[in-house]
Amino acid sequence: MGGGAVKVRALSSLGRDIALARGGGAFALRERSAAATIVRAVRRDGDAAVLRIVRRFDRPEARQRGLVLDAKAIGRSARTCPPETRGALDLAYVRIRAFHERQRPRESRRRDARADLRLVPSPLGRVGALVPRGVAAYPSTALMTGVPSQIAGVRELIVASPMPRDGSVDPALAYALELVGATTVYRAGGAAAVAALAYGTASLGRVDKIVGPGNAYATAAKWLVSADVGIDALQGPSELIVLASSDADPDVLALDLLAQAEHGAGAFAALVSDDADLLRAVDRALATQPKARVFTYRARDLRSAARAADEAAPEHVLLAGRAAAALAAQVRHAGAVFVGMRSAVAFGDYVAGTNHSLPTGGTARWASALRVEDFVRWTSCVSLRGDLRGLARAGAAIAEHEGMRFHRASMEARA
Amino acid sequence: MGGGAVKVRALSSLGRDIALARGGGAFALRERSAAATIVRAVRRDGDAAVLRIVRRFDRPEARQRGLVLDAKAIGRSARTCPPETRGALDLAYVRIRAFHERQRPRESRRRDARADLRLVPSPLGRVGALVPRGVAAYPSTALMTGVPSQIAGVRELIVASPMPRDGSVDPALAYALELVGATTVYRAGGAAAVAALAYGTASLGRVDKIVGPGNAYATAAKWLVSADVGIDALQGPSELIVLASSDADPDVLALDLLAQAEHGAGAFAALVSDDADLLRAVDRALATQPKARVFTYRARDLRSAARAADEAAPEHVLLAGRAAAALAAQVRHAGAVFVGMRSAVAFGDYVAGTNHSLPTGGTARWASALRVEDFVRWTSCVSLRGDLRGLARAGAAIAEHEGMRFHRASMEARA
Numbered sequence: 001m002g003g004g005a006v007k008v009r010a011l012s013s014l015g016r017d018i019a020l021a022r023g024g025g026a027f028a029l030r031e032r033s034a035a036a037t038i039v040r041a042v043r044r045d046g047d048a049a050v051l052r053i054v055r056r057f058d059r060p061e062a063r064q065r066g067l068v069l070d071a072k073a074i075g076r077s078a079r080t081c082p083p084e085t086r087g088a089l090d091l092a093y094v095r096i097r098a099f100h101e102r103q104r105p106r107e108s109r110r111r112d113a114r115a116d117l118r119l120v121p122s123p124l125g126r127v128g129a130l131v132p133r134g135v136a137a138y139p140s141t142a143l144m145t146g147v148p149s150q151i152a153g154v155r156e157l158i159v160a161s162p163m164p165r166d167g168s169v170d171p172a173l174a175y176a177l178e179l180v181g182a183t184t185v186y187r188a189g190g191a192a193a194v195a196a197l198a199y200g201t202a203s204l205g206r207v208d209k210i211v212g213p214g215n216a217y218a219t220a221a222k223w224l225v226s227a228d229v230g231i232d233a234l235q236g237p238s239e240l241i242v243l244a245s246s247d248a249d250p251d252v253l254a255l256d257l258l259a260q261a262e263h264g265a266g267a268f269a270a271l272v273s274d275d276a277d278l279l280r281a282v283d284r285a286l287a288t289q290p291k292a293r294v295f296t297y298r299a300r301d302l303r304s305a306a307r308a309a310d311e312a313a314p315e316h317v318l319l320a321g322r323a324a325a326a327l328a329a330q331v332r333h334a335g336a337v338f339v340g341m342r343s344a345v346a347f348g349d350y351v352a353g354t355n356h357s358l359p360t361g362g363t364a365r366w367a368s369a370l371r372v373e374d375f376v377r378w379t380s381c382v383s384l385r386g387d388l389r390g391l392a393r394a395g396a397a398i399a400e401h402e403g404m405r406f407h408r409a410s411m412e413a414r415a
Numbered sequence: 416m417g418g419g420a421v422k423v424r425a426l427s428s429l430g431r432d433i434a435l436a437r438g439g440g441a442f443a444l445r446e447r448s449a450a451a452t453i454v455r456a457v458r459r460d461g462d463a464a465v466l467r468i469v470r471r472f473d474r475p476e477a478r479q480r481g482l483v484l485d486a487k488a489i490g491r492s493a494r495t496c497p498p499e500t501r502g503a504l505d506l507a508y509v510r511i512r513a514f515h516e517r518q519r520p521r522e523s524r525r526r527d528a529r530a531d532l533r534l535v536p537s538p539l540g541r542v543g544a545l546v547p548r549g550v551a552a553y554p555s556t557a558l559m560t561g562v563p564s565q566i567a568g569v570r571e572l573i574v575a576s577p578m579p580r581d582g583s584v585d586p587a588l589a590y591a592l593e594l595v596g597a598t599t600v601y602r603a604g605g606a607a608a609v610a611a612l613a614y615g616t617a618s619l620g621r622v623d624k625i626v627g628p629g630n631a632y633a634t635a636a637k638w639l640v641s642a643d644v645g646i647d648a649l650q651g652p653s654e655l656i657v658l659a660s661s662d663a664d665p666d667v668l669a670l671d672l673l674a675q676a677e678h679g680a681g682a683f684a685a686l687v688s689d690d691a692d693l694l695r696a697v698d699r700a701l702a703t704q705p706k707a708r709v710f711t712y713r714a715r716d717l718r719s720a721a722r723a724a725d726e727a728a729p730e731h732v733l734l735a736g737r738a739a740a741a742l743a744a745q746v747r748h749a750g751a752v753f754v755g756m757r758s759a760v761a762f763g764d765y766v767a768g769t770n771h772s773l774p775t776g777g778t779a780r781w782a783s784a785l786r787v788e789d790f791v792r793w794t795s796c797v798s799l800r801g802d803l804r805g806l807a808r809a810g811a812a813i814a815e816h817e818g819m820r821f822h823r824a825s826m827e828a829r830a
Contacts, residue, residue: 025642088812091805099525099532108517110768117514117768122747124781136818172816208780223642227440227649230781234642252828259821328796332537336795342829343799346822350810353525353532354795365623366539366645368793378783380751380769381743384758390506395765397503401587403551406674407761413667414757 008279011272011299011308018239018312021268022361026236027220035191035220042195047203053192059163062187068203069169069185077174085172089139092351093179096147099353103372104151114388118381123153124230126205127375128197129182130212131161132189134264137170140349144356144370145212146180152375157182158207160197162189190214191221198225211374213357232374236361237266239314240345241334243305244282245321246275248341253320254285259346260316261292268314270295272305306330313364316345335359335369389415423694426687426714426723433654433727436683437776441651442635450606450635457610462618468607474578477602483618484584484600492589500587504554507766508594511562514768518787519566529803533796538568539645541620542790543612544597545627546576547604549679552585555764559771559785560627561595567790572597573622575612577604605629606636613640626789628772647789651776652681654729655760656749658720659697660736661690663756668735669700674761675731676707683729685710687720721745728779731760750774750784804830 009017027035041049047064054062081089105121129145131138142159149157159182161173169185177185186193186204194214200206209230210222222231240260244253253271260269271294273279279296286294299305306327309317313333319325325340335358338345349356359367384391392415399407424432442450456464462479469477496504520536544560546553557574564572574597576588584600592600601608601619609629615621624645625637637646655675659668668686675684686709688694694711701709714720721742724732728748734740740755750773753760764771774782799806807830814822 027642084812085816088809091809092813095530098527099523102523102525103534110514110517112513115510115767119518119769119784119786120747134818136816138817140813140817172813226641227442227638230778252825255821255825255828259819259825262819262821325798328798332535332794333792334794336797339796339798340800342803343797344825344829346814346819346825347799347803347806347810347829348795348797349819349822350813350826351806352530352797352799354534354797358795363645364792364794366792369534369795371534371793373788377748377779377781378786379747379749379779380763380773380784381754382751382758382763382767382769383740383743383754384762384767385755388757388762391762391766394503394506395762397499398507398555398587398765399761401500401551402553402555403549404674404677404761404764406670406677407764410667410670410674410759410761411765413670414759414762 007283008296008298011297011305014270014272014297014308015312017295018268018314021266022236026234026361027216031216032220035217035224038191039195039221039224042192042201043199046201050188050192050196050201054163054188059165059167062163066163066167067187069187071183074169074174074177074182074185077169077171078178081171081175086175089143089172089176089179092140092143093147095351095353096143097151100148100151100372105373105376114384114386114391116383120379120381121376122379123155124208124375124377126156126158126207127154128158128160128207128210130189130193130210130214130218131159131173132214133162133164137173139172139176140356141212142173142176142180146177146182148355148370148372149375150180152372154375156184158184158186158197158204160186160188160193163187189218191217194218194221194225198229211370232370233359233363233367237268238263239268239360240270240316240318241309241312241314242271242318242320243302243309243324243327244271244273244278245302245323246278248278248321248324250278250281251285252341253282256318256345257286257294258289258292261294269293270297272297272299272309274299274302274305302327303330309334313362315358315360315364318343318345333364335364422698423711423713426712426720429685429687429712429723430727432710433683433729436681437651441649441776442631446631447635450632450639453606454610454636454639457607457616458614461616465603465607465611465616469578469603474580474582477578479618481578481582482602484602486598489584489589489592489597489600492584492586493593496586496590501590504558504587504591504594507555507558508562510766510768511558512566515563515566515787520788520791529799529801529806531798535794535796536791537794538570539623539790539792541571541573541622542569543573543575543622543625545604545608545625545629545633546574546588547629548577548579552588554587554591555771556627557588557591558595561592561597563770563785563787564790565595567787569790571599573599573601573612573619575601575603575608578602604633606632609633609636609640613644626785647785648774648778648782652683653678654683654775655685655731655733656724656727656729657686657733657735658717658724658739658742659686659688659693660717660738661693663693663736663739665693665696666700667756668697671733671760672701672709673704673707676709684708685712687712687714687724689714689717689720717742718745724749728777730773730775730779733758733760748779750779
């Protein structure tokens with residue numbers, strides 16, 4: 001246990017610690033019932049209900065006309081974005097585009113003497129993207145949802161983002177929205193925005209799918225409306241597990257862990273290493289920020305550390321140092337794996353090119369990063385010809401077994 | 416309106432008719448609260464609660480030990496499957512496999528001087544597949560969920576299927592399960608099975624994702640658990656819209672429509688044509704089955720019929736006759752499109768090779784047929800190297816704007 005560093009825990013408690021941090025999931029009963037009340041109100045009263053909620057939380061003097069911004073208004077605000085920020089967003093956009101271009105969906109097809117079978121992709125018609133506001137606007141989130149939507153060829157991208165106190169539109173956000181070709185901004189966030197996108201209001205047509213992150217209320221609302229509209233995922237607080245071998249740089253790792261903690265309440269940041277000296281050095285570096293909550297674990301060996309991380313299925317894993325990086329193929333149940341000491345997780349949040357919208361809360365057991373695939377749907381196409389007697393005979397036998405006599409007759413009529 | 420055929424409606428009412436048939440969605444409040452009660456009971460009491468429900472609905476003398484069947488027991492029942500049924504299932508299996516093989520996921524990757532970015536697919540660990548029972552067992556559903564799971568490489572496929580009155584396992588179902596390599600059968604269905612799969616019981620470990628169709632209670636339960644486990648889709652009653660040109664065969668179309676009606680209460684079957692004589696002829700052929708509820712519509716032209724079908728986004732569309740078949744590319748919002756008079760929808764239910772698990776209730780606006788993709792998850796892998804000053808500068812500018820100072824510092828530390 002490498003004496004001294006009293007905070008260092010045994011690897012065996014990582015699973016329990018992350019489960020505790022996750023609590024009951026992406027939202028609790030309290031958020032669920034609050035979201036249900038809001039969804040009901042917006043379904044009933046539309047924009048008026050949204051305005052009541054906006055006035056309560058964001059901007060008391062908000063007026064109905066101000067709820068919807070068109071592409072022209074977005075353009076006006078974008079022109080005031082400072083050149084340095086613009087250049088940074090351009091670089092991010094180009095890199096995110098380049099990676100997501102590789103995900104373009106391709107038709108799959110099988111032909112034989114009797115059948116031409118195809119699975120044909122087509123872009124979604126109208127997508128609503130949530131872009132939350134924290135202390136500031138998040139243009140990076142607009143890029144991460146907008147780029148795959150744009151590559152898929154979505155006809156209309158409607159962005160829902162809370163109205164700031166001064167009623168303006170953040171210029172960097174507007175610039176990002178222009179880059180991804182957003183057609184409309186609905187200036188509300190949270191559960192109200194989700195309900196408005198799902199069911200439509202006087203000023204906003206309903207969408208086919210809602211994507212993007214939100215607070216626990218927005219997430220609960222996404223779940224509530226998911227029987228009536230497509231959703232991407234139910235995202236909870238951010239998570240990082242760092243696996244570090246002895247050659248990792250402790251001061252730089254401390255920055256990664258503090259960056260993770262910076263995501264605020266509920267964020268989970270953990271460091272696992274087989275090197276007690278490294279753990280102590282990181283602890284010392286973290287001492288400058290005593291409030292940041294970071295868990296550190298001592299592992300007997302890195303392979304068992306990788307196994308524990310894979311079982312926890314966190315949002316991010318960083319493999320820092322050469323021996324840790326060698327285990328990349330062992331960690332599959334994670335939203336994103338950053339390989340090597342130079343691959344700061346923060347690069348993935350902005351400019352690496354991968355998507356920062358990732359599965360959290362252990363949902364990486366079945367869910368994935370936001371992808372072009374999330375903005376596409378597929379139609380099966382079946383065209384039959386030639387001698388269909390063999391198919392009809394087999395189909396009839398199964399239909400008969402399943403008690404479907406007209407199914408049987410309809411196939412035999414083609415033989 | 417082609418006098419005589421009083422049941423023929425105007426095309427403009429197709430949208431309203433299908434909306435009425437769909438009601439409030441895949442399940443109503445009544446089913447939702449019943450499902451919630453069952454999910455709570457199973458989370459609390461596990462197998463015992465499942466048994467209570469099985470005893471109530473399926474098999475009064477059911478015992479706990481009988482809830483789980485292993486691969487050996489499946490094999491014993493499969494050996495009693497008659498050769499003709501076996502041959503039919505073999506043919507279906509081979510064809511479904513051949514089509515789904517084409518959907519194998521492939522890693523996407525982008526490399527440049529500074530980054531190696533990958534999106535890596537991996538199979539899900541444990542999948543639960545619902546195989547409902549109607550008057551009979553449905554081996555075809557076992558193939559449709561099992562084959563894509565098998566191709567994806569899912570480690571364990573657990574099938575949940577209600578226990579029949581006599582306690583046996585249907586030999587054809589068992590044979591299909593053996594073909595797809597199901598490891599376990601949990602002998603319960605509906606909301607109880609969904610809850611058992613989602614949260615686990617003493618005899619059944621929880622799964623990562625639940626796929627497959629069910630009644631409204633099972634569907635409501637899938638929605639309820641979807642914050643805690645992956646699900647494929649929320650399927651409601653089956654739907655078919657036939658678009659027919661004058662060269663289509665009315666007697667055969669009547670069989671297709673009756674086959675659709677055969678899916679039982681809630682199923683929607685509609686015929687649209689620009690030919691009044693054809694509509695009358697189909698009506699006459701349907702008269703032999705006066706109870707089957709089929710809607711017929713007269714369209715001014717087939718192009719507007721295709722537009723109306725696309726807007727309705729039904730589960731199945733059949734394009735019958737040459738002029739109708741020519742419109743295949745116009746219909747994208749449908750689960751599956753069957754092209755040409757010979758392409759009976761029933762072939763797609765059993766032996767064509769495409770999947771019969773399709774989006775219903777208008778969810779084809781955003782959802783797709785069950786695919787290999789549904790059994791895979793993707794991990795982003797980020798590996799950075801070389802001169803990272805440009806990336807760090809751009810990343811820092813965005814992080815600064817978003818108020819994330821440690822994000823900024825962690826990138827600058829790599830420059």
